[in-house]
Amino acid sequence: MTMAIVALAACEFSASDKSSAGADGTGDNVVAPAPLGSASASSINAAIREIETWSMVREIMYDPELVVPWTIGVEDDGSRRSGLAESVCMELESQGALVEGDTVRIVDRSAVLANGGDFRAASLAHIECASGRNLGV
Numbered sequence: 001m002t003m004a005i006v007a008l009a010a011c012e013f014s015a016s017d018k019s020s021a022g023a024d025g026t027g028d029n030v031v032a033p034a035p036l037g038s039a040s041a042s043s044i045n046a047a048i049r050e051i052e053t054w055s056m057v058r059e060i061m062y063d064p065e066l067v068v069p070w071t072i073g074v075e076d077d078g079s080r081r082s083g084l085a086e087s088v089c090m091e092l093e094s095q096g097a098l099v100e101g102d103t104v105r106i107v108d109r110s111a112v113l114a115n116g117g118d119f120r121a122a123s124l125a126h127i128e129c130a131s132g133r134n135l136g137v
Helices: 041-051 082-094 109-114
Strands: 057-062 070-074 103-108 123-128
Touching (some): 070 082, 070 109, 082 103, 103 109
Antiparallel strands (some): 103 123
16 A cells, blocks of 8 residues: 655645555655755655555655654554654654754644644654754644
8 A cells, every 4th residue: 555645735644544645646655856955855755665664654744845844643552752753863864865954743643633634733742853852742
């Protein structure tokens, strides 16, 4: 199954689990070209493809125009998710997809669907990648 990847557009979870078409509508995970001074589309795609293989990840949203460019949807099992956010940051760095100032937010996918798309209210962790600073939930 493929996962919805939203790039350079408003982010919204689909109701299905890893089954939506990619940003180009073909089912392929595609990211629009990155703005100047940022990671390449190929490095972003490589990071997305790796992260989407992680068993706990249900959705990945990337939008470099947002204050929080990386949002990862998971099912809330009650565990701390700051470690997952840190792992996402490390993967972004290893793939060359990390841009200065990038942050990663881990959200409860079910809560986002239930609350009309309020990612902040559904936040389980929020990490600033460069410093590793926990920005709260």
